Amino acid sequence: MTMNTMTIREMCDAFDVTPRTLRFYEAKELLFPIREGQKRLFTKRDRARLKLILRGKRFGFSLEEIRQLLDLYHMDNGREEQLAKTYELAEKHLADMEAQKAELEVAIGELKEQMAWGAQRIEELANGKTVAA
Amino acid sequence: MTMNTMTIREMCDAFDVTPRTLRFYEAKELLFPIREGQKRLFTKRDRARLKLILRGKRFGFSLEEIRQLLDLYHMDNGREEQLAKTYELAEKHLADMEAQKAELEVAIGELKEQMAWGAQRIEELANGKTVAA
DNA sequence: CGTTCCGTTTACGTTAACGTCAGCTTTGCT
């Protein structure tokens, strides 16, 4: 059967991060690799979490924010109170992300406009040069 | 006629930043307020740039990246070479932003799924409690 | 005319997210 855990190096290669980063995330309680003697063994759960961590980072969330969000992905535990709070947090982040998406669309539109204008300028310059030459 | 420049405090109120931030951006050559004696006066151009800076930050670009991108928004100067380079840079950023948008859409979808699942759990808990009470 | 703001410069402090280095086991070859 396929080994269900990965060494730190395998993780680094798979996710393109350094060992330091993985240890750092463990220290910050974002990952919980099990120990075989001294060595860390990363489970499927760790891999799922790391994937979400890296994604979160790309969207500008802090590690602390991400840590809280990750609770959403193993909601199976925790009592009602905690569950509800986590859910609220998720709602906020969802709103955040949708706002971000909307703004991103605007920004993309504007950038495209600018680029069209820039392309025009460049073409004009090219023509001018050709003619002048 | 409406005064075309703003003091540092007016800027802070308008954009919700601190004076320190504006001076910092000036030091980093992101803004170029004119001077009336000692005091800074921010022009319409500065306001447009600041708006773009803050937007860029929300998308996770560094100030240095933003500074380079800002050149795109006053492309009127600079010769062909520089123009082309700036254009290339813009293309990269555009690709970046579109990739970010795509990923964001996936992430939003997944988060929604998780939240639906979480809502289900919460409801079950609520029902269980009601019955048990 | 004193003081209270607003603004300025200079400079050191801070936080997040790692990088880097030293020194120590453990493990796999040979």
Add this chain to the structure above:
DNA sequence: AGCAAAGCTGACGTTAACGTAAACGGAACG
């Protein structure tokens, strides 16, 4: 047995993006 590679634990260094404090200048007000 010997030794290099891989991992581990501190612990200090680094960068970006400001925060914060000290010390000063002009102007507006009672």
